[in-house]
Amino acid sequence: MKHSTGKENLKYKVFNRVINAPKNLNINYIKDFISNCSVIFTLKNKKESNFFFDFHSVNQCSMLGVLVTYKILDFARRNKCFFEPYAGMSDSFLKSLKKYKFEDLINAVLDESEKAKDIFSKLKPSITDEFIIAPQPLLNNDKYTSDKLNQELIPKIENYYSFNKDFLSIALCCFSEMFSNFWQHAIDESNSIIMAYGNRSQLEIACIDNGAGIVSTLLNSTTEKDPLKIFMSSLKKGITSKKGSNHMGHGLWILDEIVKKSNGRLHLYSEGFYYHRDFKGNISYGKCGYWQGTIIYVYIPIGIPIKLSDIKQISNNKSIKIKWQ
Amino acid sequence: MNNLELKEFGTIISSETIGKDIYDLIKKTINNNEEVIIDMTGIKSMATFCAKQIFGKLYIELGAEKFYNLISIKNATDDIKTIIQIGIENALEEHEEAK
Numbered sequence: 001m002k003h004s005t006g007k008e009n010l011k012y013k014v015f016n017r018v019i020n021a022p023k024n025l026n027i028n029y030i031k032d033f034i035s036n037c038s039v040i041f042t043l044k045n046k047k048e049s050n051f052f053f054d055f056h057s058v059n060q061c062s063m064l065g066v067l068v069t070y071k072i073l074d075f076a077r078r079n080k081c082f083f084e085p086y087a088g089m090s091d092s093f094l095k096s097l098k099k100y101k102f103e104d105l106i107n108a109v110l111d112e113s114e115k116a117k118d119i120f121s122k123l124k125p126s127i128t129d130e131f132i133i134a135p136q137p138l139l140n141n142d143k144y145t146s147d148k149l150n151q152e153l154i155p156k157i158e159n160y161y162s163f164n165k166d167f168l169s170i171a172l173c174c175f176s177e178m179f180s181n182f183w184q185h186a187i188d189e190s191n192s193i194i195m196a197y198g199n200r201s202q203l204e205i206a207c208i209d210n211g212a213g214i215v216s217t218l219l220n221s222t223t224e225k226d227p228l229k230i231f232m233s234s235l236k237k238g239i240t241s242k243k244g245s246n247h248m249g250h251g252l253w254i255l256d257e258i259v260k261k262s263n264g265r266l267h268l269y270s271e272g273f274y275y276h277r278d279f280k281g282n283i284s285y286g287k288c289g290y291w292q293g294t295i296i297y298v299y300i301p302i303g304i305p306i307k308l309s310d311i312k313q314i315s316n317n318k319s320i321k322i323k324w325q
Numbered sequence: 326m327n328n329l330e331l332k333e334f335g336t337i338i339s340s341e342t343i344g345k346d347i348y349d350l351i352k353k354t355i356n357n358n359e360e361v362i363i364d365m366t367g368i369k370s371m372a373t374f375c376a377k378q379i380f381g382k383l384y385i386e387l388g389a390e391k392f393y394n395l396i397s398i399k400n401a402t403d404d405i406k407t408i409i410q411i412g413i414e415n416a417l418e419e420h421e422e423a424k
Contacts, residue, residue, distance in 0.1 A: 143342040150335030158336065158369065169404045172370035176339040180372035183340060254373065308407040317414045321389060324406065325362065325399035 015052040015086070025058050025065030025093070027267060027297060033065070034269055035289030037072045043081035051085035058089070061096035063133070063197040064206050064297050070102055071208045073109045074116070074191065075292070100133055100197070101126060120191075125156045131199045132160045138182050138192035138207070149179065157196065161203075166305045170258055171203050173308060174298055178207045181251040181296075202301045210293035213271035231273040232285060254311075255298055261306045265299040326360045332367030344375035348382060355387075355395045365401040376412025384413045385420050 019036055022029040053073070058065075076082060087110055089097075097103040105123070108116035125134030136153050138145055154172070161168040175196075182192045192209035214234045215227045224230050237253045252268070259266040259277055268275040274288040329350060334343050354361045384392045401409065 143340055146335060146337075146340035146343055150337060154336045154369070169369065169402060172337055173404055173408070176337045176370040176372040176375075179337070179339040180341075180374040251373065308404040317410075317417065319389075320384075320410060320413050320417070321393045322406075322409065322413070323393055323397040324401065325397050 013052075013086070014050065016050040017048060018052045018054055021053075021055045021058050021065075021069070021093075023057050024060045025055075025069070025096075026060060026062035027064055027265065027299070030064055030068060030267070030297075031269070031274060031288050033068060034291050034295075037068075038272075038289035038291070040072060040076050040081050041290055041292045043076070044079040045081075047080050047083040048085075049083045051082035053085065053087040055087065055089040055093045058093040058096075061093055063100055063195055063204055066096055066100045066102050066106075067135075067193065067195050067206050067208055068295065070106055070109065071191075071193070071210065073106065075210050077109055077112055077116075078191075100195075101135065120193075123193075125153050125196075127156050127160055131197065132156060133195075133197050135193060135195040138179065138194055138209075145183075146179070153196075157198075160198070163200075164302060164305070166307060167203075167300075167302050170262070170306060170308070171205075171300065174205055174255060174258060174300065177251040177254055178205060178296060178298075182207055182209060200302070202299065204297070204299050206295070206297045208293070208295045213291075213293055214268075215271045215273065227271075228273055228286065231270065232275065235268075235275065252296075254308075255296070257311045258306065258308075259298060259300065261310060262300050262304045264301055265297070267295070267297040269295040326362060327354045328362045328364055329354060330364045330366065332364075334368075336367065336369045337371070338368060338375045339370075339372040341374070341378065344378040347375075348379045351379065351383060351396070355383075358395065360395050360397070362397045362399055364399050365405060366399075368405060369402070371405055371408050373408055373412055373415070376408045377416050379412070380409050381412045381414075381416025385416050 017039070019040070022032050025033060097106055101123070105116060105119045108119050120137055123135045123137060125132065125136070134153050134156060136149060154175070157171065158168060161171060178194060182194070192207065192211070194205065194207040196203060196205045198204060215230050218230050218234060222230055222233065224233065235252050235256050256266055256277060260281060263279060265279060266277040269288065269291045270293065272287055272290040273285070275285040277283050331338070331347060334347060338344065338347070351361060351363065383396065387395065398409065
């Protein structure tokens with residue numbers, strides 16, 4: 001991969017294909033970026049030459065922007081979508097890579113270096129007075145990864161949010177549902193990654209993979225044929241691809257309910273469909289650019305303290321008796 | 326009465342492998358109709374998947390009465406209580422559907 005941090009170096013170069021990143025590579029424009037990137041999923045083993053990733057215009061990039069960028073570049077590299085591509089990055093974009101600790105990883109991916117795998121598996125959470133950044137690979141060995149998460153990621157998040165126990169409990173609930181959801185659907189090459197970024201007033205969690213995707217996973221367990229309806233059904237209570245197993249089909253539903261109650265945001269992308277729950281409960285959904293696998297993004301503000309039991313529909317069977325002590 | 330502390334399995338119980346280990350441990354303990362207290366001290370969250378895998382499965386296998394008589398759960402947070410409740414509820418719903 002040939003890098004450029006200035007436009008001039010690549011001014012006279014003619015490219016066969018250009019993937020543009022929006023000015024604001026954040027949650028509000030990530031749908032546009034996914035649409036721009038969709039073509040990459042059709043280029044497996046094509047080894048296209050004169051391929052250009054243009055991040056020159058980026059003047060603001062969030063955690064989600066960095067994460068999606070990493071995943072798409074990594075997908076393209078693993079699947080030989082291009083041959084010696086070019087990448088141009090603005091100073092702001094480079095600063096964001098540094099801020100979110102993805103500088104080395106993305107550079108290794110761009111250089112098609114074998115180091116990328118090593119750097120990926122060693123991603124560690126970091127914490128300052130102001131914020132916490134915690135990228136973690138979700139590896140296929142769930143026990144190994146679970147131990148690692150419990151030893152490295154969770155204690156830091158617990159410590160950081162120890163000033164608000166109710167919020168911490170809800171945040172950890174989101175983490176555990178996202179972990180288990182991705183492990184249940186993990187395949188060898190899905191390379192799932194979870195990342196959290198937060199400060200004293202909010203927490204963002206994003207989980208991304210290049211696995212089978214929601215529609216493909218649910219297709220065999222429903223009579224519904226409309227892929228958008230299948231996609232949207234994943235947010236309903238009890239919808240699972242594996243009825244009769246331990247699978248609950250509650251993960252996305254619980255996340256959506258938590259976000260609704262706390263006036264947060266949930267964005268979901270998978271296989272050409274999207275669902276957005278935004279502030280004040282505004283919901284939109286429909287078709288969008290294709291993403292192989294799934295992207296889940298959750299934003300929870302700390303302002304509104306909620307408990308799981310506040311979610312009315314969550315449990316309604318009063319006949320279940322449990323001896324609590 | 327046996328006391329099983331789950332904190333050695335981690336702060337968050339979200340992996341299928343760990344869920345199975347916990348289920349096996351409880352099952353082994355109650356096999357002789359011995360009562361068990363499951364101590365959730367230090368457990369901050371549990372995936373609904375694991376709640377069903379552990380407590381939902383035990384509830385179906387033992388039946389409501391035996392589950393109540395043999396299993397006590399102590400020091401669970403309110404959120405974990407809710408998660409265990411819905412894990413059992415979901416297992417029961419599926420059990421009823423399968424009849």
